[in-house]
Amino acid sequence: MSWALTIAGFAALIxxxxxxxxxxxKATGMRVERFFLFFPPKxxxxxxxxxxxxxxxxPFGGFVKITGMNPDEVxxxxxxxxxxxxxxxSRFAAAMATGEPPKxxxxxxxxxxxxxxxxxxxxxxxxxKRIVVIGAGPAMNILLAFAILFALSLGxxxxxxxxxxxxxxxxxxxxxxxxxxILAVDxxxxxxxxxxxxxxxxxxxxAKHKCPGKQVDGCQASAPVHLRIQRNGQVxxxxxxxxxxxxxxxxxxxxTYGSKSAGLSVPGAAGHAVSDMWRVTTGTLSxxxxxxxxxxxxxxxxxxxxxxxxxxxxxxGAREALTLIALISxxxxxxxxxxxxxxxxxxIFWSLVEKVRGRPVPFSVMERAGVVGxxxxxxxxxxxxxxxxxxxxxxxxxxx
Numbered sequence: 001m002s003w004a005l006t007i008a009g010f011a012a013l014i015x016x017x018x019x020x021x022x023x024x025x026k027a028t029g030m031r032v033e034r035f036f037l038f039f040p041p042k043x044x045x046x047x048x049x050x051x052x053x054x055x056x057x058x059p060f061g062g063f064v065k066i067t068g069m070n071p072d073e074v075x076x077x078x079x080x081x082x083x084x085x086x087x088x089x090s091r092f093a094a095a096m097a098t099g100e101p102p103k104x105x106x107x108x109x110x111x112x113x114x115x116x117x118x119x120x121x122x123x124x125x126x127x128x129k130r131i132v133v134i135g136a137g138p139a140m141n142i143l144l145a146f147a148i149l150f151a152l153s154l155g156x157x158x159x160x161x162x163x164x165x166x167x168x169x170x171x172x173x174x175x176x177x178x179x180x181x182i183l184a185v186d187x188x189x190x191x192x193x194x195x196x197x198x199x200x201x202x203x204x205x206x207a208k209h210k211c212p213g214k215q216v217d218g219c220q221a222s223a224p225v226h227l228r229i230q231r232n233g234q235v236x237x238x239x240x241x242x243x244x245x246x247x248x249x250x251x252x253x254x255x256t257y258g259s260k261s262a263g264l265s266v267p268g269a270a271g272h273a274v275s276d277m278w279r280v281t282t283g284t285l286s287x288x289x290x291x292x293x294x295x296x297x298x299x300x301x302x303x304x305x306x307x308x309x310x311x312x313x314x315x316x317g318a319r320e321a322l323t324l325i326a327l328i329s330x331x332x333x334x335x336x337x338x339x340x341x342x343x344x345x346x347x348i349f350w351s352l353v354e355k356v357r358g359r360p361v362p363f364s365v366m367e368r369a370g371v372v373g374x375x376x377x378x379x380x381x382x383x384x385x386x387x388x389x390x391x392x393x394x395x396x397x398x399x400x
Contacts, residue, residue, distance in 0.1 A: 011037060013332060014062040024133040031067035031120045038062060066133070068113060068121020082106050127355045135348040141333035142277075148326035151329055153269035153320060161199060163229075163255050170254020171240045177231065178265030182257075184228040188258050207250040209242050217246035219392065225253065280327050284334050318334040340373025341366060 015037055025032050031050060038044075038056035045054025056062075113121055122130060163180040166172050183189065185205045190198045211219035224239040242251040339349035349371075354361050 009321070013144075013325070014038075015328050016140045016144055016329075016333070017137045017336075018062045018064045020136035020138075021066075021133060024136035025064065025066050027123075028125065028129040030122055030125060030129070031062060031117060031122060033064070033067055034065040036063055036065075036361040065321070066122045067117055068123050068125075069257045093287075123360075130351045131348050134344045137344055138333035141329045141336075141345060145277060145326040145330035146273055148268055148316075148322050148329075149273035151273040152322060152326075154266070161202070161257065163257070165256045169255040171242060175225075175240050176229070176255060177236050177254075179231075181230040182227065183230055183235065186226050187228075204268035206253060206399045207240050209251050211244050211251070215244050215251075217244060219244045221251050248400065275329075276327075277330055280330050281334055284331050326327070338376070340376055343373055346370065346373050 018035065018037075019153075022032055023034050034052045034054070035058050036045075036054050039058040039061060040056045041058075043055050043057050043243055045298070047053070077186045112118070121135070148396050161182045163172070163178055163182070166178060167177060177233075182202060185202045186204060188201070190201045193201060206225050209221035209223055210224055212222045213219075224241040227238045227240060229236050229238060231373050242253050244251045324339055336343050337345040337348070339345045341347065341350070350361050350366050
């Protein structure tokens with residue numbers, strides 16, 4: 001079930017991103033030919049008005065095809081060569097512009113648009129309209145991230161190092177009582193850590209107690225966990241043997257920590273959401289600015305790693321899963337705004353260049369520069385995939 005939710009979560013992020021482009025294109029009068037989840041070959045589609053809606057077979061993203069984003073469809077003065085025809089388009093340029101992979105057997109060139117469609121073509125629109133349409137995709141991802149984090153912040157609860165709910169039939173049920181304050185685990189207190197980090201450290205210490213042999217659901221750890229607790233003003237030391245829980249993939253005692261309302265107001269919740277978004281933004285940019293440092297490269301996940309961590313988050317609970325979905329949505333927006341084609345930021349960058357220079361940028365120039373973006377995306381994909389393989393062969397991924 002959690003894997004189904006993981007796939008649905010990624011699909012939702014894609015649809016929301018492309019829906020932003022779609023709405024902005026419709027609102028600015030551009031002609032939208034296709035709105036697809038995933039890439040061709042086409043599995044299913046339906047046409048409503050001038051737009052075809054469908055689902056592709058390759059689950060690598062999605063795309064909105066706007067008339068005139070293929071350079072071969074429009075003519076620009078700076079691209080005139082033999083006979084005054086624009087020759088800036090190739091299969092790579094078309095894919096770079098539309099986000100749709102070229103199909104085998106497609107001609108390298110297509111016929112220019114007829115006049116009635118050319119006036120609604122993407123590259124024949126004012127710069128501000130093009131920026132609005134391209135920027136709407138990342139904007140939707142940012143808005144989604146804020147909405148999720150804001151909603152979660154309104155219901156935010158501070159966890160305390162007290163025993164909350166105890167699961168029946170677990171080791172904790174035989175030794176602990178709700179309200180017991182956890183002072184130390186295996187002699188470690190983590191006094192200098194934040195409250196949240198301290199609880200994570202406590203859970204990790206319990207998880208280090210493994211069952212002898214294969215870890216199977218319900219097996220007992222080979223050694224007990226030593227807890228120092230405070231109950232009714234009295235300090236006690238307890239030895240409790242944890243059991244392996246296959247649902248969470250680790251040994252546990254069988255209780256949750258207590259919590260209390262953080263009492264955030266609407267402005268406070270908004271500030272908390274913005275603070276989290278700023279932390280992720282600066283952290284993401286920090287990783288990419290130091291990508292040539294080996295320790296920073298290890299922080300980059302590929303699709304396998306992101307999927308696995310998201311799957312784990314769904315197993316932990318709805319709050320953890322929604323938080324991770326929000327942060328992934330924000331990270332996608334940040335990466336998409338990098339100023340390289342075929343990313344959205346590359347389209348925005350060249351539109352701004354056109355505005356500054358006062359005339360269109362030749363497609364041939366944009367295509368050559370787009371190779372830089374293509375190489376960047378390829379490098380990120382390779383680094384992420386390599387890290388995924390190393391983590392999978394080295395014990396897998398962990399979510400805190």
